[in-house]
Amino acid sequence: MSEDRPLLLTRDGPLAVLTLDSPPANLFDSAMVRAWSAAVERLTARPPRGLLIRAEGPVVSAGVDVTLFRDLPAEEAAAFWAGQLATVRALERLPCPVVFAAHSLTLTAAFEIALACDLVVATRSARFGLVERRIAFTPAMGGTQRLAARAGTARAAELVLSGELYRGERLAEWGVVNALLPVATFHDDARAYAARLAEGPTRAHAATKRVLREFGDGGVEAADRVLPELAGELAATTDHRRAVAAFIASGPEHETVYDGR
Structure with missing residues (x-):
């Protein structure tokens, strides 16, 4: 099964693959947000035995399209972000192993989704960040608390309050990234990693x-x-x-x- 851009959902035997495919930056704009919610609803209705979340292009995602914040009325913000968090929580509750594969830059919404997955694989040089401070905001899809659950509150505070980017190698040391894979074979290795879980009990x-x-x-x-x-x-x-x-x-x-x- 496949969907039109910006998000592709395919099934390969027991493994489902959800691919961000909205070049050049895989931004979480209105279309991506709608596609993401719809994809998780479909996966919830028909769960696979394993799920791999990955991206096409030079970056995983440059994060949320800032115009989304500009165009969102303040009185609608709480309900909007409650909806996004509900989608993240539905992803967490899928009854199968979920793997997030980050080969490069992974910011804000994409990183928050990664933190809701069971396992994260990355390259050593992949860069991660929750940089909402640059627009005087806070991660609103659950990234802060999920980062704290993996790495501790002090690490979460450091990453979110500083707004700095952190390499996959550093986040592996923190326990946020589960496995580091080589750049040259990253996509094949990530698929094999997820497929092994999907073929399990x-x-x-x-x-x-x-x-x-x-x-x-x-x-x-x-x-x-x-x-x-x-x-x-x-x-x-x-x-x-x-x-x-x-x-x-x-x-x-x-x-x-x-x-x-």
Whole structure:
């Protein structure tokens, strides 16, 4: 399946790929914002087993088109940003691994979306920033708090208050970027990285995401409350039963093919 620019949604077996394709800067203008919301709605209605978010062109995204701020009436701003945050939260709740691939400049809205993904891969030289201070604003799609969850409040304050750009290598040191991939093969490597997750035990991945979400919302106690039921549900899945039998027969390096059920 594919959509017209500025955002392309395709499916490759169990993996869905969402590509920013609005040259030259992949700006989050009104068209991109609408396309992004619609794409997440489609993914929610028909979840894949894995999702890769990537971009075409020399930059991932130069961020939000500043004219959007100019044209947005102040009395409508709260509702508008509530809608954008709702889309980000829906992305987080997809029951599959979500990988964001950043090969170069990734600013504001795009970076906030990356922070809502389960895993981020990047090149060492990719540059990231939440630079809203330059228009006397604050990240309004949840980037500040999600950066704090990954790297701590002091790091989040440093990045957002300074408005500086940080390389992928630095953010890997902070725990924000999960893997650094070479520039020459970045797009192929990122797809392979996401495909491996999409081909895995989908129901188990969904349970892991739920546990982590409960932990983020309410700590260990909240995660503990939901875990027994999740484990009971997983015990009945085809993938679990098949993997247990393969483990007993062939050991931990068994090559079970999962079908997501």
